[in-house]
Amino acid sequence: MTDETPVGDARSGGPTGVSRRGLLVAASAALPALLAGCKGVQALGTPPPPPREIRVLRAAITAEELMVARYSAALTRLPTSNAGLLAAVRAVQAEHAAHLGQLRSRLVEPAGAPAPTAARAPAVAVGSSPGTVLGALEQAEQTASNRLLEQLAVLPPTLAQLFASIAASEATHVPFLQQARAEAG
């Protein structure tokens, strides 16, 4: 209640707009609403966990961010003399960027959701051979593909289709990179 709340109406000289008794009733009626409001604030303090599909989608987004970062790291470790290998790795990275775009477009974040943290790829040792660098990428692809397929049951139909399609794409990156590696010699 503030000073602006009209209590009585002495200055206007007219009949009392709101009787004292009426005010008390109004105040007691407002009390439960006020308590409910407090409860609401408490509930905001500890938000309920997001639905499972949202958590699964967020995890998939993080995994794709990590994958894009892995390829960026790998690109700095591959010999610049091998144009074919670099092109192959860049092509795969572009597909991961496309996956990431599609996954992000499916996530409607509620207001006040925590900002996502930037994905950090595991460091690739300086002096790693192209075989080691690509071998690690191939392993990451297979793991990521399998992980997506494990999540299908909890997803709405169209999101399950997106996961299945991305899982298939990631699986194909394994033989694609192996072939690029073989051709690089």
Next chain:
Amino acid sequence: MTGNAAAAVAALQQALAAEQAAAYGYGVVGAHLMGSAAAASADADWVAHLRAGSELTTMISAWGGQPVAAAVAYELPFPVISAATAQQLAATMEDRVAQAYLVVVALPEAGLRSFGAQQVRAAALRAEAWRGTTEAFPGMRASNPRR
């Protein structure tokens, strides 16, 4: 038949039809690749499609449906006149098979979803082997800019 069963049967029938068309197509592919190193791949893929078709037939019956019969012949999407066009046909059929299985992935039953997704992945892997390139979204129509 419940709504779920009808949807499952419809999606599985589409997948079966795609498998039957692919099995037919691999016959054409194999004929053009005879004697080449790729002939063994064509054979292996043909067998994979026959097996998948047989599995689908069993599944459709289990869901209370009547499996569609294979056609005697299928119209090819383009003329196959060489080893190169034969390989292109194999890849194109795998795309179609992947598209059909992606419909199965949208079904609510976890088992069917998983089966459909495994088949999308298998088809994408065979397409990659024939084409030598990958796609960002195998099985999705109109969203794959060809590279």
